[in-house]
Amino acid sequence: MKNMESFLDGFKQNDKLPIRMVSPGFGHLSPEVAQTFGTVHRTPYYFFLFMLDGRSRHNVDLQPFEINNNELLFILPHQIHKLPDAQHGSDYFKIGFDESCLSLLPKQYSFLINPLNNQKISFTASSAGRLRSIFKILLELLSSMDTDPELILAHLNSLLTEINTSYFAADKKPADERLSKYIDFKVFVENNLTDHPSIRLIAEKLAINTNGLYHIVKHYSGLSPKEFITNRLILEARRRLYYAESSSVKELAFELGFNDPEYFSRLFKKVTGKTIVGFFQDLSGN
Numbered sequence: 001m002k003n004m005e006s007f008l009d010g011f012k013q014n015d016k017l018p019i020r021m022v023s024p025g026f027g028h029l030s031p032e033v034a035q036t037f038g039t040v041h042r043t044p045y046y047f048f049l050f051m052l053d054g055r056s057r058h059n060v061d062l063q064p065f066e067i068n069n070n071e072l073l074f075i076l077p078h079q080i081h082k083l084p085d086a087q088h089g090s091d092y093f094k095i096g097f098d099e100s101c102l103s104l105l106p107k108q109y110s111f112l113i114n115p116l117n118n119q120k121i122s123f124t125a126s127s128a129g130r131l132r133s134i135f136k137i138l139l140e141l142l143s144s145m146d147t148d149p150e151l152i153l154a155h156l157n158s159l160l161t162e163i164n165t166s167y168f169a170a171d172k173k174p175a176d177e178r179l180s181k182y183i184d185f186k187v188f189v190e191n192n193l194t195d196h197p198s199i200r201l202i203a204e205k206l207a208i209n210t211n212g213l214y215h216i217v218k219h220y221s222g223l224s225p226k227e228f229i230t231n232r233l234i235l236e237a238r239r240r241l242y243y244a245e246s247s248s249v250k251e252l253a254f255e256l257g258f259n260d261p262e263y264f265s266r267l268f269k270k271v272t273g274k275t276i277v278g279f280f281q282d283l284s285g286n
Helices: 007-011 031-037 125-141 149-167 177-191 199-205 210-221 225-242 249-255 261-272 276-284
Strands: 019-022 040-042 046-053 056-060 063-067 071-075 080-082 091-097 120-122
Touching: 007 019, 007 091, 019 125, 046 056, 046 125, 056 071, 063 071, 091 125, 120 149, 125 149, 177 199, 177 210, 177 225, 199 210, 199 225, 210 225, 225 249, 225 261, 225 276, 249 261, 261 276
Parallel strands: none
Antiparallel strands: 019 091, 040 080, 046 071, 046 091, 056 063, 056 080, 071 120
């Protein structure tokens, strides 16, 4: 499996921005080049697939997602992405860009934290039409390497704003303070994951009491704060095991902040229902 870290730099479609688009008639790598990257990646950039006509089945962090008409799948940096074995629909847009590109945009987009734990978004006919129009403009802009980056960024901002609105459409108060606190919680956990921060410490950092934090996290994730952190640690363990990024269970445990490898192994089985050996056997198909 080829390293994807430099993919956007090597295959970007603008002289100054690490960004790339693909549609049925645009942007495809040759079969020979595509084959060198394989079908499973730990994606180092943001990736979006918007399906206009057809159906596609992708796997994200070992979970299946079926994408149908007027639906969009988004994948965040460092997630495991398994591409479909068969060619997907007849009409679609795919776009990828990295954190440096995102940092040039004028605002933040809360959906990129995935606070509602749903990486597939459904669009109404009107919002899907607007999204299709923005994608078409971006495709035209990326057809030339020397397009002014400001034009691309302006339409990328429109694209992410449209997606952000649809992501939160089912939530009655997308600007609610509780959602803001939950997003802050997720960001803090991501930035301090291997330090195993206590719930009390997180609550203090977020200027909220532990009971309030519990209800917020439970509302949006269905888990207690402690369960959320544990599940996130085990997800990271599964990612690293999948890519054999650690030489031993002991090394992996220490990398993830566990002082006791045996406790880590027991926790892995409790969360996943499988031992680490069993997890490897499932990966190999044995």
